Amino acid sequence: MKNNGWIVWLGTLALLLLHQDFWFWDNYETEVFGFMPIGLAYHAGFSIVAALWWGAVMSFAWPHHLEALAEEQEESISTQRP
Amino acid sequence: MTPLIIIVCYLGLLLALGIISSRSFRGTSKDYFVASHSIGPFLLLMSVFGTTMTAFALVGSTGKAFERGIGVYGLMASISGLVHAAVFFLIGIRLWVYGKKYGFVTQIQFFRARFDSQRIGYVLFPILAMLVVPYLLIGIIGAGKTVLPVTAGAFPDLFPNAATPQFAGGIPVWLTGLVICGVVMTYVFLGGSRGAAWANTFQTIVFMAMGLVAFVFIANSLGGLTNASKVAIQINDQGEVVQPYRWDAANNQLVANDPPKVVGRIIEGESDTAGSYSPRPLLSRQVTTVELENVNKKTGEVRTFTREYGMSTWMFMTYLFIPLSVGMFPHLFQHWLTAKSARAFKLTVLAHPLCILIVWVPCVLIGIWATGILPPLDPTKVSGVLGQMVARLVSSPILSGFLIAGILAAIMSSLDSQFLCLGTMFTNDIVIHKLGSGKLSDRQVILIARGFVVGIVTLTYLLSLVAPQNVFDLAVWCFSGFGALFPLVFAAVFWKRVTKAGAYACILAATLSWFYFFAKSGFGSELVLGPGIMPVAVCFLISTAALIIVSLMTRPPSEETIKKFFPDKAS
Structure with missing residues (x-):
C-alpha cells in the first residue's frame, strides 16, 4: 500500500468518475439481454468492476506492514481516566 | 395463517441458533464484545453485509425504483458497493489492527487513544447514540408494519385493530416489535458478538435468497424476463x-x-x-x-x-457521501474487530459489491415492473410494493411467509449489532472508563454489558410505541450524520498531523451543520439544496475544512502517539 498507494487513489477516483454515466443518462431504448435497461446493466457491470478492482488492489497493495503490527504482542493503551 | 407459522418457525430457528452460539462462549469480556477476534472470512462477510443492509435493501429498493426508476441502483447501490469496499479495505483493516494490538473494543476507545483525549469520548458518545437510536426505531416499527398486513384476518377476536380497520385481525405493530426485540435480545444476551455474527449470517442468507426467489416467481408470472420488461408505465x-x-x-x-x-x-x-x-x-x-x-x-x-x-x-453526484457513513458506524467497527485476521477482510472487500448486486438488481426490476401492474401509489405507501407484487402475481401464502421472514431477517440482522454496540459502548466508554478496568472482574463486565443490552432493548422498544410512525424518513438523516463525521475517522488513520483540537472542531462542525439542515427539513423530511445537492455533501465539506484548518493551527500530536498509530511513517 505504501508504495502503490497512488495507484489505489487514482483508480478509485477513475471509478468515481465512471460512476457518473451521463452517456446513458437518457437512453431508454437499449435493453441488454432483451430485458435489462442499459442504465441498470451499466451499473450492475460497475458493481462487478468495483469487486474486481478491490480484488486487484488487495493483490498489489496489501498492507503487509500493518498485518505484521497486528501480529506483535498486544499492548494496552490506557483509555481510562488518569 | 400459513405466513404466520413460517414466521414463528423462522424466529424459533434464530433463538435456537442463539442458544447454540452461546455454547461457544468462552466466558471473557473480550469474547462477548469481539468474539475473541475469531470470526473467519465467510461469517465476517455475511455479518458485515447483513449489518449494512437493512429492510431498505428489499422493500425500500423496490419502492424507490417504483418511485424514480432504474437510477436508484446507481444512486444507492453501485456507489455503495464501491465506497463500502473502499472503507472496509482502507479504514476497516487499519482499525482492526489497532484494535487487536491495543485492545480496543469500541470506536470511542480508539479515538480517545488516537487523539490523546479522554473527554472526546464524552462528546462523541451522545452523538453516536443519538444517530443509532432512530435507526433502531426504524427496524422495530418496520417489522411491525411488515407483519400487520400479511396477518390481517388471522385473529379477528384478539386484534380488532380499530385504528387500522383494513388490517383487522392482523398482529398489531406493538406485538411484532415486542417479539422481534425479545428474540434479538435473547441471542445477543446469550452469545454476544459471536451470537450476532452467527445469527447475521443465517439472516443474510435468508434475505438474499428470498429476494431472488420473489424475483424468479414474479418474472415467471409475467411471462418471462423479456415480457416483464414491457410492463412498466x-x-x-x-x-x-x-x-x-x-x-x-x-x-x-x-x-x-x-x-x-x-x-x-x-x-x-x-x-x-x-x-x-x-x-x-x-x-x-x-x-x-x-x-x-x-x-x-x-x-x-x-x-x-x-x-x-x-x-x-x-443528487446523483452528491449522494456518494451517504455510503461513507459506514466508516463511522460504531456497530460496524465492532464487527470489524471480530475478524480472525486482517486477511479475513479479503472476502468481505471483494464480495460486498457483488452481494449488493445480487440483492438490489432484482428488487429494482420488480419496482419498475410494478408501475405497470399496481395503481399509482403515493410516497408513504411505496414500501409495500414488493409485498403487493408477491400477493397479486404469486398468491402463494408459503412464498408470502418466506418473503416476510426475509424482510424480518434484513431488519434483525441490523438490530442485533446495534443493540450489542450500544451495550458495549455504555459498558466500556462510560462505566468502565469512569470506574477503571482494574476495579471490575471480567464476569462483572459481562454482567454489566448484558444488563445494558436488556436496558437498551427495553428503552428502544418503549420509544417505538410513542415514536411517530413515519420514522423511515429519518434513515437518510442518520446516514448523513455519520457521513458528516467520516473525515474524523479518515484523518485519524491517514493523517498524522491531525490534532485533538482539529478532531473537536470536526465533530462540532459536523454536528452543527447537520443539525441546521435537519431543523431546516422540519426534523426529518426529505431535503435537497439548490439543484439537488444532498445536505450531507455540505456537512462533509464543512467538517473537513474545520478539521484541516484547526489541525494546522494547533500543536501537532506527540511523537509517541504518531509512533503508535503510524509505525511506518514515524521519523
Whole structure:
C-alpha cells in the first residue's frame, strides 16, 4: 500500500468518475439481454468492476506492514481516566 | 395463517441458533464484545453485509425504483458497493489492527487513544447514540408494519385493530416489535458478538435468497424476463402516463390494455420541448415530472399527486457521501474487530459489491415492473410494493411467509449489532472508563454489558410505541450524520498531523451543520439544496475544512502517539 498507494487513489477516483454515466443518462431504448435497461446493466457491470478492482488492489497493495503490527504482542493503551 | 407459522418457525430457528452460539462462549469480556477476534472470512462477510443492509435493501429498493426508476441502483447501490469496499479495505483493516494490538473494543476507545483525549469520548458518545437510536426505531416499527398486513384476518377476536380497520385481525405493530426485540435480545444476551455474527449470517442468507426467489416467481408470472420488461408505465405522444398492460387476476395472466390505461400526465420534462421527455421514464434517469391519479376503489374519489421520475445530476453526484457513513458506524467497527485476521477482510472487500448486486438488481426490476401492474401509489405507501407484487402475481401464502421472514431477517440482522454496540459502548466508554478496568472482574463486565443490552432493548422498544410512525424518513438523516463525521475517522488513520483540537472542531462542525439542515427539513423530511445537492455533501465539506484548518493551527500530536498509530511513517 505504501508504495502503490497512488495507484489505489487514482483508480478509485477513475471509478468515481465512471460512476457518473451521463452517456446513458437518457437512453431508454437499449435493453441488454432483451430485458435489462442499459442504465441498470451499466451499473450492475460497475458493481462487478468495483469487486474486481478491490480484488486487484488487495493483490498489489496489501498492507503487509500493518498485518505484521497486528501480529506483535498486544499492548494496552490506557483509555481510562488518569 | 400459513405466513404466520413460517414466521414463528423462522424466529424459533434464530433463538435456537442463539442458544447454540452461546455454547461457544468462552466466558471473557473480550469474547462477548469481539468474539475473541475469531470470526473467519465467510461469517465476517455475511455479518458485515447483513449489518449494512437493512429492510431498505428489499422493500425500500423496490419502492424507490417504483418511485424514480432504474437510477436508484446507481444512486444507492453501485456507489455503495464501491465506497463500502473502499472503507472496509482502507479504514476497516487499519482499525482492526489497532484494535487487536491495543485492545480496543469500541470506536470511542480508539479515538480517545488516537487523539490523546479522554473527554472526546464524552462528546462523541451522545452523538453516536443519538444517530443509532432512530435507526433502531426504524427496524422495530418496520417489522411491525411488515407483519400487520400479511396477518390481517388471522385473529379477528384478539386484534380488532380499530385504528387500522383494513388490517383487522392482523398482529398489531406493538406485538411484532415486542417479539422481534425479545428474540434479538435473547441471542445477543446469550452469545454476544459471536451470537450476532452467527445469527447475521443465517439472516443474510435468508434475505438474499428470498429476494431472488420473489424475483424468479414474479418474472415467471409475467411471462418471462423479456415480457416483464414491457410492463412498466410509459408516456404517450399526448404526454399521458399510461399502463400498457394489466394483470388479469381471474386468469392469472398479463393482458394488453387496449387502449392503454391513462393514470396521469406529464407536467414537465428536463427540457420544455414537447417530446424531449423520456417516453419510458423509469428506464432512464432523465427528470420527468408527472401528475398521477389514484382512485379510491370504495369511494370512487380521485386523488392526484406529483411525482418526479429520474433524478437530477447533482443528487446523483452528491449522494456518494451517504455510503461513507459506514466508516463511522460504531456497530460496524465492532464487527470489524471480530475478524480472525486482517486477511479475513479479503472476502468481505471483494464480495460486498457483488452481494449488493445480487440483492438490489432484482428488487429494482420488480419496482419498475410494478408501475405497470399496481395503481399509482403515493410516497408513504411505496414500501409495500414488493409485498403487493408477491400477493397479486404469486398468491402463494408459503412464498408470502418466506418473503416476510426475509424482510424480518434484513431488519434483525441490523438490530442485533446495534443493540450489542450500544451495550458495549455504555459498558466500556462510560462505566468502565469512569470506574477503571482494574476495579471490575471480567464476569462483572459481562454482567454489566448484558444488563445494558436488556436496558437498551427495553428503552428502544418503549420509544417505538410513542415514536411517530413515519420514522423511515429519518434513515437518510442518520446516514448523513455519520457521513458528516467520516473525515474524523479518515484523518485519524491517514493523517498524522491531525490534532485533538482539529478532531473537536470536526465533530462540532459536523454536528452543527447537520443539525441546521435537519431543523431546516422540519426534523426529518426529505431535503435537497439548490439543484439537488444532498445536505450531507455540505456537512462533509464543512467538517473537513474545520478539521484541516484547526489541525494546522494547533500543536501537532506527540511523537509517541504518531509512533503508535503510524509505525511506518514515524521519523
